[in-house]
Amino acid sequence: MRKHQFIALVSVAVLCVMQMQAQSQSQSFDEYKKRATEAYKSYVKEKLTAFENYRAERNKEFASYLQKKWMRYEQQPEVEPPVRPKPVVPEPKDDATIPSRLPVLTVKPIKKPDAPVDVTVKPVPRDVKPSEALQFDFYGTRCRVRFAKDKAFVLNDISEQYVAQVWNQLISPDYSTLLDDCIAYRSELQLCDWAYVKFTEQVAKALFGTGKPNEAALLQAFLLMQSGYDAKVVRFGNERLMPALSADNQIYGYTFFVNGGHRYYLLEKIKEKQPIYTYNEMFYDKARPCALGVPHEQQLPIVQAATVTRVSSHYPAARVETCANDNLMEFYNDFPHCEWTVYARTPMTSRMRDDVLSPLRAAIKGKGEVEAANILLDFVQTGFQYKTDEQQFGYERPLFVDEVFFYPYCDCEDRAILYVYLVHELLGLDVALLYYPMHLAAAVAFNESVDGDSMMINGRKYMVCDPTIISGASVGEAMKQYKNTKATVYTVEY
Numbered sequence: 001m002r003k004h005q006f007i008a009l010v011s012v013a014v015l016c017v018m019q020m021q022a023q024s025q026s027q028s029f030d031e032y033k034k035r036a037t038e039a040y041k042s043y044v045k046e047k048l049t050a051f052e053n054y055r056a057e058r059n060k061e062f063a064s065y066l067q068k069k070w071m072r073y074e075q076q077p078e079v080e081p082p083v084r085p086k087p088v089v090p091e092p093k094d095d096a097t098i099p100s101r102l103p104v105l106t107v108k109p110i111k112k113p114d115a116p117v118d119v120t121v122k123p124v125p126r127d128v129k130p131s132e133a134l135q136f137d138f139y140g141t142r143c144r145v146r147f148a149k150d151k152a153f154v155l156n157d158i159s160e161q162y163v164a165q166v167w168n169q170l171i172s173p174d175y176s177t178l179l180d181d182c183i184a185y186r187s188e189l190q191l192c193d194w195a196y197v198k199f200t201e202q203v204a205k206a207l208f209g210t211g212k213p214n215e216a217a218l219l220q221a222f223l224l225m226q227s228g229y230d231a232k233v234v235r236f237g238n239e240r241l242m243p244a245l246s247a248d249n250q251i252y253g254y255t256f257f258v259n260g261g262h263r264y265y266l267l268e269k270i271k272e273k274q275p276i277y278t279y280n281e282m283f284y285d286k287a288r289p290c291a292l293g294v295p296h297e298q299q300l301p302i303v304q305a306a307t308v309t310r311v312s313s314h315y316p317a318a319r320v321e322t323c324a325n326d327n328l329m330e331f332y333n334d335f336p337h338c339e340w341t342v343y344a345r346t347p348m349t350s351r352m353r354d355d356v357l358s359p360l361r362a363a364i365k366g367k368g369e370v371e372a373a374n375i376l377l378d379f380v381q382t383g384f385q386y387k388t389d390e391q392q393f394g395y396e397r398p399l400f401v402d403e404v405f406f407y408p409y410c411d412c413e414d415r416a417i418l419y420v421y422l423v424h425e426l427l428g429l430d431v432a433l434l435y436y437p438m439h440l441a442a443a444v445a446f447n448e449s450v451d452g453d454s455m456m457i458n459g460r461k462y463m464v465c466d467p468t469i470i471s472g473a474s475v476g477e478a479m480k481q482y483k484n485t486k487a488t489v490y491t492v493e494y
Helices: 003-066 160-170 173-188 193-208 213-226 326-333 339-343 351-365 370-385 412-427
Strands: 072-075 103-108 133-138 139-144 231-235 238-248 256-259 262-266 277-278 307-313 317-324 430-436 439-445 453-459 460-465 488-492
Touching: 003 160, 072 256, 133 193, 139 173, 139 193, 160 213, 173 193, 173 213, 193 213, 193 370, 213 231, 213 238, 231 262, 238 460, 256 277, 307 370, 317 351, 339 412, 339 488, 351 370, 351 412, 412 430, 412 439, 430 460, 439 453, 453 488
Parallel strands: 103 488
Antiparallel strands: 072 277, 133 139, 231 238, 231 277, 238 262, 256 262, 307 317, 430 439, 430 488, 439 460, 453 460
8 A cells, every 4th residue: 555545444434433523522512501401491490389389388478577657668769969060061082291109008809790790590471361461661672471460469559558458459360470470571671680679560561550669669679579589569658658779789760668688779769758668578488689881782773873973183093983773872861870880890791792893892902002002092182072970961870881872072080991892892901980079081901011090909910091181191100189088999890
């Protein structure tokens, strides 16, 4: 046998062995994936069944518990957002400053929120007779949940005894089916907690309209409690029932009461002051507070807003054309005002991400870390018009990253949050936000050596980058008035 024929046969044999190994590995992976999927489905079904069994048993005793005299709690006034007298105009570059090591007050992480385990095994209903369905629009999605309006409960009064009596109606199969459909929509639309709160609000309005607020409040509180949230139904004075909900973050502008060390926010904005009556016990001992944040993209229909163009003054290649989703903007407009850290950990939606990151990635291609970071810095500094929230909205309002491309103006918070997101996504560098009493700036940990204003964060050198400074301020240039002010540093995880 000739040498080249022998080599060819050996090669064929090797390829056959490799293909058999690959096929075996593929089969092994497929088998593993199948087993893992089946195990997860079994776990989900077991967890859901356990919770359903718990709910059935708990609801019986909870109805009896509701009959007891509710305790009085004092209404706490809503907390107004902190007023920070931000610069009315962006700060100009100060060429006279000398690079320095800036002081740090403390370092805190902004962690990416954990997504809740999806325990939904029942699909969203599709074939529902109109006479047996509640229909409503939810930020552009036409929703249908199974419930006949003629089966709705009636509240003749809002006493403990009558609420307990109605609770026994709420644990009937009709309302269990309605709950199943709500949870199925939460899964299909990938609703964050606040979106689910708004969804249950729409369900209650679809059933009771605006003429029966007490019934709507009790139903929403019931759905939230049965869905695993730390919620309550309360009597506001002797006039109204309202749903109340605990949260994992400060909510500004909503009145609340304190029970067991937890703040429960009334889900209606109330101006008058009244005592609040409710029960002390939780429906579910493992109920969780509403997680304020948007850990993943909400699956809302896309309705394109007007296209906007954002371009860097000094680096014209850094040019972006994009448009926001009107339905998402409407939801964000209904999002409660909370601490700016919530907005900082929410990434762009996939559609805007493609529009924004692709041209910027091309603009910094082949550049070193610092040069690329300077291009992105100039893009944020000069590509967006500056106005404070008070000037634009008449009140304090942080923006989600998608909103920065929707509204005509943005301030220091919005610019800093956008900048660290772009640097993290496009350069893969560690980033931080520098919080001062009247300002928010950014900092970046480079692998390259660079001079300028910096600070030590967790043992690493971070260069100050301030998107609110204009006129060509680069990496390592901080505002003069903050050089001697200790910053609270927030490291950001996406």
